[in-house]
Amino acid sequence: MQLKETFEQVKRASKSLALLTDEQRNSILNAVADAIVLQKDRILKANATDLAKMGSSNPLYDRLQLTDSRLEAIAADMRNVASLPSPLGHITKAKTLPNGMRLCRVSVPFGVIGMIYEARPNVTFDVFSLCFKSGNACVLKGGKDADCSNREEVALIHEILQQYGIDKDVVALLPATHEATGEMLNAVGYIDLCIPRGGRKLIDFVRDTARVPVIETGAGVVNTYFDKEGQLEMGKAIVLNAKTRRVSVCNALDCLLVHIDRLNDLNSLVSPLAEKHVIIYADEHAFQTLYGKYPFLEHATEDSFGTEFMDYKLAIKTVASLDEALAHIDKNGSGHSEAIITDNEETARQFQAHVDAACVYWNVPTSFTDGAQFGLGAEIGISTQKLGPRGPMALEEICTYKWLIEGEGQVRP
Numbered sequence: 168m169q170l171k172e173t174f175e176q177v178k179r180a181s182k183s184l185a186l187l188t189d190e191q192r193n194s195i196l197n198a199v200a201d202a203i204v205l206q207k208d209r210i211l212k213a214n215a216t217d218l219a220k221m222g223s224s225n226p227l228y229d230r231l232q233l234t235d236s237r238l239e240a241i242a243a244d245m246r247n248v249a250s251l252p253s254p255l256g257h258i259t260k261a262k263t264l265p266n267g268m269r270l271c272r273v274s275v276p277f278g279v280i281g282m283i284y285e286a287r288p289n290v291t292f293d294v295f296s297l298c299f300k301s302g303n304a305c306v307l308k309g310g311k312d313a314d315c316s317n318r319e320e321v322a323l324i325h326e327i328l329q330q331y332g333i334d335k336d337v338v339a340l341l342p343a344t345h346e347a348t349g350e351m352l353n354a355v356g357y358i359d360l361c362i363p364r365g366g367r368k369l370i371d372f373v374r375d376t377a378r379v380p381v382i383e384t385g386a387g388v389v390n391t392y393f394d395k396e397g398q399l400e401m402g403k404a405i406v407l408n409a410k411t412r413r414v415s416v417c418n419a420l421d422c423l424l425v426h427i428d429r430l431n432d433l434n435s436l437v438s439p440l441a442e443k444h445v446i447i448y449a450d451e452h453a454f455q456t457l458y459g460k461y462p463f464l465e466h467a468t469e470d471s472f473g474t475e476f477m478d479y480k481l482a483i484k485t486v487a488s489l490d491e492a493l494a495h496i497d498k499n500g501s502g503h504s505e506a507i508i509t510d511n512e513e514t515a516r517q518f519q520a521h522v523d524a525a526c527v528y529w530n531v532p533t534s535f536t537d538g539a540q541f542g543l544g545a546e547i548g549i550s551t552q553k554l555g556p557r558g559p560m561a562l563e564e565i566c567t568y569k570w571l572i573e574g575e576g577q578v579r580p
Contacts, residue, residue: 170350173339174279174306174357180336181279181304189253191331196249196296199327200242203292206323207238213319214288221286221312226478229415231286231313241292248296248544254562255302268574274566276302278359281351282547283308283373285365288316293538293545295324295338300544301562304337306358308351310365311343352377360565364548367475382555384548387417388475388501389533392492392518394509395426399435401530402508407439409506409532415477417549418504418536422472422482424492425453430485434460437483445479452485473499489514493521500524502551504533525551525558 203210214233221228260272280303284290291307298305309317317340325335341347351358352373360380363373367386374383391409393402409420425433433456437447446463447453448471457464471482472495486492496505506528507518515529526536536559538546543561550556556564 170341170347170354171357173341174354176336177279177304177306177339178357180334181276183334184276184299184302184304184337187302187333189255192253192300192302193249195327195331195333196245196299198331199292199295199324200245200249202323202327203238203242203245207235210238210316210319210323211235213315214313216315217286217288217313226415226476227286227312229413231288231316233288233316237289241289244539244545245292245296247539248300248562251300251544251562253300254566259568266574266577268572268577271571272568273571274563274568277565277567279304279306279357280547280565281306281308281354281358281361281379283348283351283361283363283365283369285310285369286312287364288313288320290364291317291320291340292324294547297545297547297562297565299337301565303565304339306339306341306351306354308341308348309343314343317343348373349376352379355379362548362560366477382548382550382560383552384550384560386475386501387419387503387536387549388422388473388499389418389420389504389506390422390424390496390500391420391506391508391533392424392486392489392496393426393429393436394489394492394507394511394514395428396511396514397426397429397508398510399432402436403439405506405508405530405532406436407443409534410440410445410481411443411479412532412534414479416534417475418533419477420481420533421474421476422484422495422499424484424486424495426492427452427485427487430456433457433483437461437481440481443479445481447481447483449483450485453483475501489517493518496522496524503549504528504536506531506533525549 257274258271263269280298282294321340324338328335355378358379362382363370364384441462448465448467450467502524504526505522505524507515509515519527538559538561541559546559546561548560550560
């Protein structure tokens with residue numbers, strides 16, 4: 168294993184994090200946040216190198232791009248994480264047994280968290296802040312598209328850590344190669360938990376290949392159902408925000424389900440999307456309704472449904488009932504985020520009870536599926552699995568626990 172030495176260094180450095188107080192961790196996170204803003208030019212310069220290699224026509228370009236405002240937001244999220252209560256040392260269960268033994272269950276770090284991600288340089292800072300605050304060391308494996316950005320970011324983090332006398336090996340960035348991914352996934356005894364964050368191909372590879380524990384963050388195939396009792400103006404705002412706020416993120420809308428009784432409102436519902444040049448792939452009912460009215464219209468195929476577009480593209484499916492909408496989501500959704508637009512509370516409650524997803528919205532766009540928006544400071548990923556954490560994962564979700572037992576010499580009969 169060529170990276171074994173790196174893994175050993177991170178594992179060893181992770182032990183030193185237990186000696187830090189929460190105040191020390193917060194001071195360092197705030198110092199890194201300050202450095203992000205003060206030294207933004209060096210980060211933006213590295214990011215420009217990455218962007219030049221990709222080209223603006225690539226759907227992932229938006230994910231890759233850093234700007235002054237995005238760096239300001241990243242720094243604000245890091246300061247927010249620093250301001251949150253520590254997730255460590257919480258007694259989650261305590262009892263005294265009949266024999267006098269005292270038991271308590273206390274929250275502790277996992278140890279070393281491995282993160283695999285693609286063209287998302289913001290993830291480097293988000294993962295560091297959450298891991299450092301929760302007492303975890305981290306091994307980062309970014310994609311080649313963002314390698315210059317990631318290396319400049321980790322270099323900045325290392326500089327601040329060294330200024331505070333902290334072992335810089337609590338954060339390591341691996342080479343942006345497939346071989347490095349394979350070595351991380353086989354780093355048994357060094358990586359305590361691996362979290363992939365990216366497209367379906369990456370996530371499937373990690374799940375099928377890893378010998379270390381994995382929390383799966385699923386792809387976001389997102390649907391929104393416009394019910395027969397949905398408000399039109401509300402629906403227009405929700406659909407526009409869910410689809411076009413940032414098309415490359417996992418909470419972006421992919422398929423709009425429309426009740427057949429509302430087809431007369433469909434053109435008005437989607438008309439704001441035309442200003443963003445969103446291509447609509449419509450089923451036959453929706454196509455006939457929009458033909459000659461919506462300028463970027465194409466016929467849907469079976470592949471249009473269940474696709475995570477990550478682009479200015481949207482599928483539309485006409486349904487005759489709530490049950491039909493639910494059946495479509497059951498078949499095509501990914502368990503990430505789903506939404507309903509309706510004024511009927513009974514319909515909404517049925518939708519929320521039935522839909523099997525990490526986040527289920529009523530009259531709110533799915534664009535809110537985000538750790539910072541949920542008040543978690545930042546996120547390390549959106550889990551779509553059911554075993555362990557589900558939805559936005561932040562500080563509490565990257566901690567585990569251990570039992571502490573005390574007594575006065577009791578022995579087991």
